[in-house]
Amino acid sequence: MAECYLCYCQIIGEQQSIGTQFFLHTREVRNPRTEIGRHIGLGTWNASRSTKILIHGFLDNSQQTWWFDMINALLDAEDCNVVMTDWSKGNKFPYTQGSANGQVVGAEIALLVKFMEGHGGKAANMHIIAHSLGAQIAGYAGERIPGLGRISGLDPAGPYFEKTDAAVRLDPTDAQFVDVIHTDASHALLLGSLEPYGHVDIYPNGGKDQPKCPQTAGKLLLGLTNAAQIDLNGVFETTMCSHFAVVHYYTESIRSKCPYMAYPCSSFDEFRSAKCSIACDNGECNRMGYYASPSQGQGKLYLTTQDTNRAPYCAYHYEIVAKSTGEYIQTRGKFSVTLTGTLSTETVTFDDDETTFKSNSVETRLIPLGKDLGQILYVNMNFQKTGNWLSSAFYSNLWSFERITVINGDRQQR
Structure with a gap:
């Protein structure tokens, strides 16, 4: 005491x-x-x-x-x-x-x-x-x-x-x-x-x-x-x-x-x-x-x-998972994604000529945005083949995906 x-x-x-x-x-x-x-x-x-x-x-x-x-x-x-x-x-x-x-x-x-x-x-x-x-x-x-x-x-x-x-x-x-x-x-x-x-x-x-x-x-x-x-x-x-x-x-x-x-x-x-x-x-x-x-x-x-x-x-976190088909062998270039949601629409870069996309491969990107798009309604992927003349001959002019999955982490919606 x-x-x-x-x-x-x-x-x-x-x-x-x-x-x-x-x-x-x-x-x-x-x-x-x-x-x-x-x-x-x-x-x-x-x-x-x-x-x-x-x-x-x-x-x-x-x-x-x-x-x-x-x-x-x-x-x-x-x-x-x-x-x-x-x-x-x-x-x-x-x-x-x-x-x-x-x-x-x-x-x-x-x-x-x-x-x-x-x-x-x-x-x-x-x-x-x-x-x-x-x-x-x-x-x-x-x-x-x-x-x-x-x-x-x-x-x-x-x-x-x-x-x-x-x-x-x-x-x-x-x-x-x-x-x-x-x-x-x-x-x-x-x-x-x-x-x-x-x-x-x-x-x-x-x-x-x-x-x-x-x-x-x-x-x-x-x-x-x-x-x-x-x-x-x-x-x-x-x-x-x-x-x-x-x-x-x-x-x-x-x-x-x-x-x-x-x-x-x-x-x-x-x-x-x-x-x-x-x-x-x-x-x-x-x-x-x-x-x-x-x-x-x-x-x-x-x-x-x-x-x-x-x-x-x-920031609002979106995860985009793109699974390629086996239709083409490989390609490289700029891939952009337009996400259309119930609150807003945003176009973001998925890959800027940094990755070689291969047949049946899966590519995943985390993309933070400054606004909430709401529930995603539509997804549009745009592709432009690389302009590098030394390597462009090895890459396909076209590309296709079997599935694109978008996860809204903050809303926990897929």
């Missing part, structure tokens, strides 16, 4: 220097936000509602527009309690101290949850949504909260956590359901990590650089390590673009009608090469973001998205 009391006093003492604060948002009182805590009460927090606990990461704070966007999206989607954690007094340089402070913040969140349980709340109805170093803090909190419902880790911090024991990082034992999204595992800065941390780990665009985000460069690393010269807004827009893309993806997943379906595969290269089917006949797929489900596909899942500079970010 004395040992536990000593630990508790140590947490409180360090918490005072870190200055952890909790702010409650509800549909009744969205703004101005209300500070809550074990010593000042829970305000309008309602035990009958689910509770979302948000945690920002290193250098970030709770006043940024992206957190208010997420809070409003959550409240629009569900009548819940949203608690924003602010530990911005303890998340500055050096990173070693910030990551150490995170353990204290995690313990403080656990104490708040236990306080809520004492006022009728249930850990199973609580969902922690946390970014970067905040996602690792969520792990510290989760290991102290038996029966915690869910943790959504948004690009969990890699430095000092990657390839470490599960006891010191986010892992599947920290909640009943742990879903993780990886967006910035580039090797130069390694803000995130490719290492799986949850029951389901989703890697949009391979989990590294996100579309339209600047590529990581050594000079940006120099800027990050020099606290005196940091322009935080500039850093967020450049160096941390891929790292913060996940926050926007998650918020968009709450609001959007896009399914953000993610698909199982051994690697992103295999996924892009259409070597893994997007037909989820046995529930192997899952949705990225807020509507991820513990009863759907787990493990490593992949998907592509559109540019990060505009919403919606989702």
Whole structure:
């Protein structure tokens, strides 16, 4: 008992220097936000509602527009309690101290949850949504909260956590359901990590650089390590673009009608090469973001998205499988496919003179589109023989297919 009391006093003492604060948002009182805590009460927090606990990461704070966007999206989607954690007094340089402070913040969140349980709340109805170093803090909190419902880790911090024991990082034992999204595992800065941390780990665009985000460069690393010269807004827009893309993806997943379906595969290269089917006949797929489900596909899942500079970010995934007849021996050229759906029509390139089509062969392509075509009604394939005069004599002027199959992965229609 004395040992536990000593630990508790140590947490409180360090918490005072870190200055952890909790702010409650509800549909009744969205703004101005209300500070809550074990010593000042829970305000309008309602035990009958689910509770979302948000945690920002290193250098970030709770006043940024992206957190208010997420809070409003959550409240629009569900009548819940949203608690924003602010530990911005303890998340500055050096990173070693910030990551150490995170353990204290995690313990403080656990104490708040236990306080809520004492006022009728249930850990199973609580969902922690946390970014970067905040996602690792969520792990510290989760290991102290038996029966915690869910943790959504948004690009969990890699430095000092990657390839470490599960006891010191986010892992599947920290909640009943742990879903993780990886967006910035580039090797130069390694803000995130490719290492799986949850029951389901989703890697949009391979989990590294996100579309339209600047590529990581050594000079940006120099800027990050020099606290005196940091322009935080500039850093967020450049160096941390891929790292913060996940926050926007998650918020968009709450609001959007896009399914953000993610698909199982051994690697992103295999996924892009259409070597893994997007037909989820046995529930192997899952949705990225807020509507991820513990009863759907787990493990490593992949998907592509559109540019990060505009919403919606989702891409719709179509798999086209073309089986040739035995009528001709071989050919090469440009194959284009026109897909006519109930919502739209789109012409896409199936092969641009890159593949030799052979008799009775099967060619498969994964084609992401920026819009939902609806249910596919008609498929038209057009072929133009290669113009390469050196080799064109070896190829047929005509080609025929026995069957063309189109799979709409997001609608799971064939």
